[in-house]
Amino acid sequence: MTPPSSPPWSRRTFLAATGGTALAVGLTEPGAAAATTRTQASAAAQADDEFAVLRAKWRTLILGEGFSPTAEPFRTKLATLGTQAAGFQATMAPAAGSLWPGISYADPSPDTDQESYGYSARMNDSFTRLNTMAQAYAQPGTGLTGDAALKDAVLAGLDHLYSDVYNENRARFGNWWNFQIGSAQALMDTAVLLYDHLSAEQTAAYCRAVDKFLPDSAVAQYTGTSTGANRVDLCRGIILRGVVGGSAAKIQLGRDALSPVFPYVTTGDGFYADGSFIQHTDVPYIGGYGAVLHDGLGRLFALLRDSTWQVNDPGSQLFLDTVEKAITPFIYNGLMMDNVSSRGISRGLTVSDPFQLPQDDHTRAHSVMASVLLVGQGASPEEQARWKAMVKGWLQRDYYGPALKNPKLSLVNTARLQTLFDDDTVKASPEPTEHRVFSNMDRATHRRRDWGASVSMASKRIAHYEFGNGEHARGYHTGSGWLSWWGDDHGLEQYSDTFWPTVDPYRLPGITVSKKPLPDGFGGNWGNPKPDTTWVGGTTDGEFGVTGQHLRGVDSTMTAKKSWFWLDDSIVCLGAGITSADGTAVETVIDNRNLGASGTARLSLNGIPQPGTQGWQATRAHTKWAHIAGHAGYVFPESGGSRVSALREERTGAWRDINTGSSPTSFTRRYLTLWQDHGTDPQDASYAYILMPGASELRTAARAIDPLWLQILANTPKQSGIRVPSLGFTGINFWEAGTVGKVTANAPVSVQIHEKRDGTATISVADPSRTVTGLTLTWKRPVKSVLSKAPSITDVQTGSSLTITFGDLSGSYGTTHRVKVRTA
Structure with missing residues (x-):
């Protein structure tokens, strides 16, 4: 389609500006007929005005506001945008099957899915x-603001793509997302930016194309590819098509189709009541699809607010609640924890990255912070007020990858964060x-003022990892009890600094793993x-926590019972029943610290400094404690200590090794690894260690020689439990019914008891396996009275001991049930 010349005032712009007066002037019918006609004309003009308002609002959401183009970092971002657009303009060469040389979209073999x-x-x-050029x-x-040649190039490009590939007469090929979401959004965004330069014929044609590939039927059912984040993206395309094409029906359809996203789900994709977010049926994805959903809904809420189509669904408050229930628990000091980003952690340096910066946990968090x-x-x-204070804290504390210095962060998001950063009224x-x-x-997260941690597990419900589109080729053990942690002034670079292409995928921190080789x-x-x-999950009183994982290895006979007890300054880690028949070694990785390209860190075992040379490896029996300077302390509380192996090594890899769409450039990083070797085909092996993030060598040594701080009550395939008297903490994972210390459970549950100095105690219980139809829990401790109890509790007996009877817990989705009592 050849673009006709565009007059300074398009027909729609003229009618909107005149309020429809030109229509009414020529009408001479008297009485009611004339009044009706004038009313209709006024209504049409008003509707067109509202579409114009929505276009202006979306334009602002695309371009940003409240920033000076001559101030940094905006001046550089704008100049970079201009340079990128100029490069696209200079190389654009419309031809059959392509708009740029080397970027052919002609589909010669529709039967070959990958092609x-x-x-x-x-x-x-x-x-x-084209959207980049329009911006x-x-x-x-x-440097290209208002440039007529650039504008004409964009219009010519849109028409070429319409006539050549994206029109109502073509059939879809390849990945559905590129037609229904990616191209539809980019086309409609560009149409908004250049709306006054499009003819009515062009606008109608582009809308027909979107209608073809993104029909109303795409949101008719909340199923398949039309759920969660994908559903929001589909609604965005439909709503913007309505805004560009002046269709109230499309906008209403897209708005109403958002409603299924708001209620919490109990299976499949979406947000859950506990803050979980799942996409692709069984993959935790808050840092990926969840972030997309939040950004998409945030934009649509802002677009439609105060309009005829404002989102007034009562369920929308459930979405607002996910900010604090689902998003913020996984952002720590300005980074988004990798264990909820799935394939995204393998998207590092791209082949043609103008900034030569890989995507990482910090850059993934930046756009989420802006969407909050x-x-x-x-x-x-x-x-x-809470959210602004929270985001400002992240902005101030991120020393490794500050959002306002991220050249990849969009200008609109940078402007939003900069405005908050400069606002002295927000503390x-x-x-x-x-x-x-x-x-x-x-998943579980543990937060303290000066450190944070999270564990990543897998079960019959949740995948070990996701591989697809050539991405995340070696993530297979990220669900095997991977324990990630960060300090407030150290460790923020652990997973950011080219960790994933260079780390040994069989030695992720915290995992118990068979060394059986797996193909990419x-x-x-x-x-x-x-x-x-x-049996995967745990319980908490909100301050401390108990987590357990019945682990089965990936394509392996290896099994283990892993437990984590989350305390004020440390995490106690226990493992038991470690058994395998793969014919390969089995290890538990205590930690694996990324020291950067040339970093060093002093390692001491039992207070004895170890060599700092690369390639050094040693195994030390009777290790009571270890310390990595600038990182953490590790205590091995079993009598006589533990047999611990240590290795310093340099590892080289490229992002393309784990993601076929990434750069082949190689990187080398240094690692310091601590692990326990359970041997080949172990039978009922175990481990015990205390991780103390940020602890000094002196504090680590003091903990190691304090025999009263920790009591290991059990560490077997049937139960795992500890008591820390100074904290009033008892935590037990009953893999099977039984008695541990003073606690008896007649069903497999996770239990935490937290006694406070005020004479109260909170008993927290969960059914991770979702199989418990009735539970009796007894605590041999004098109790005076019950202060509060969960509805699932059918009876409580106090006196010389406490006996709690629970009803059916199997349908409570592993949630925590609490009882608060006053002790005698």
């Missing part, structure tokens, strides 16, 4: 490039002190391997 996917992705890339035209300070502020515009004043809030269990995605992408595309185990 078709690549072609559809290149079509989407072409639309994205450079619309933004100030790009955007969503907050529709929240209560109290919520908005930053510190990291919270809390423990959270996400039983519906096999084990399980195949979207295979999402899951172990046949159900």
Whole structure:
């Protein structure tokens, strides 16, 4: 389609500006007929005005506001945008099957899925490039602002893609996402930016194309690819098509189709009541699809607010609640924890990255932080104040990858964060002190003011890892009890500094693993391997926590019972029943610290400094404690200590090794690894250690020689439990019914008892396996009275001991049930 010349005032702009007066002037019918006609004309003009308002609002959401184009970092970002757009303009060469040389979207072999996917992705890339050019035209300070030649190039490119590949007469090929979401969004965003330069014919044609590939039927059922984040993206495309095409029906359809996203789910994709977020049926994805969903809903809420189509669904408050229930527990000092980003952690340095910076846990958090502020515009004043203080704290404390210095962060998000950073009326809030269990995605987080940690597990419900589209090829053991942690002034670079392409994938911190070799992408595309185990989860009183995992290895006979007890300054880690028949060694990785390209860290074992040379390896029996300077202390509380191995090594890898779409450039990083070797085909092996993030050598040594601090009550395949008297803490994982210390349970549950100095105690119980239809729990401790109890509790007997009777817990999705009592 050849673009006709565009008059300075398009027909729609003229009618909107005149309010429809030109229509009414020529009408001479008297009485009611004339009044009706005038009313209709006024209504049409008013509707067109509202579409214009929505276009202006979306334009602002694309381009940003409240920043000076001559101030940093905006001046550099705008100049970079201009340079990128100029490069696209200079190399654009419309031809059959492509808009740029080397980016062919012609699909010669529709029966070859992988090839078709690549072609559809290149079509989407072409639309994205045109959108970049349109932004450079619309933004100030790009060097191409208002440039007629650039504008004409964008219009010519849109028409070429329409006539060549993306029109109502073509069939979809390759990946559905590129047609229904990626290209539809980029096309409609570009149409908004250049709306006044499009003819009515062009606008209608582009809308027909979107209608073809993104029909109303795409949101007719909440199933398949139309759930969670994908559903929000589909609704965005439909709503923007309505805004561009002046269709109230489309906007209403897209708005109403958001409603299924708001209620919490109990299976499959979406947000759960405990804050879990799942996409692709069994993959924790708050840092990926969850972030996309939040950004998408935040933008749509902002777009439609105060309009005829404002989102007024009562369930929308459930979405607002996910900010604090689901998003913020996984952001620590400005980074998004990798264990909820799935394949995203393998997306590092790309082949043609203009900034030569890999995506990492910090950069993934930055856009989420901005979306929290955007969503907050529709929240209560109290919520908005908390969220601003929280985001400002992250901005101030991120010393490794500050958001405002991220050249990849969009200008609009940078502007939103910069405005908050400069607002002296907002005081930053510190990291919270809390423990959270996400039983519906096999994750737990533990937060303290000066450190944070999280564990990643797998079960019959949750995949060990996800491989697809050539991404995340060696993530197979990320669900095997991977324990990640960070300090407030150290460790933020652990997973950011080229960790994933260089780390030994069999030695992730915290995992128990068979060294049986696995092929890249084990399980195949979207295979999402899951172990046949159900006892995975834990309990908490909100301050401390108990977590357990019945682990089965990936494509392995290896099994283990792993437990974590989360305390004020440490995590006690126990493992038992470690058994395997793979014919290979089995290890438990105590820690594996990324020291960077040339870093060193002093290691001492029992206070004796160890060599700092690369390639050094040693095994020390009777190790009571270890310390890595600038990182953490490790205490081995078993009588006589433990047999601990240590290794310093340099490892080299490229992002392409784990993601076929990434750069082949190689990197080398140094690692210091501590582990326990359980031998080949172990039978009922075990381990015990205390991780003390940020602890000094002196404090680590003091903990190691204090025999009264920790009591290991049990560490067997039937039960694992500890008591820390100074904290009033008792934690037990009953893999089977039995008695541990003063606690008896007649069913497999996770139990935590926290006694306070005020004479109260909170008993927290969960059913991780979701099989317990009745439970009697006895604590041999004098108790005066019951202060509060969960509805699931049918009876409580106090006196010389406490006996609690629970009803059916199997349908409570692993949640925690609490009883608060006053002790005698």
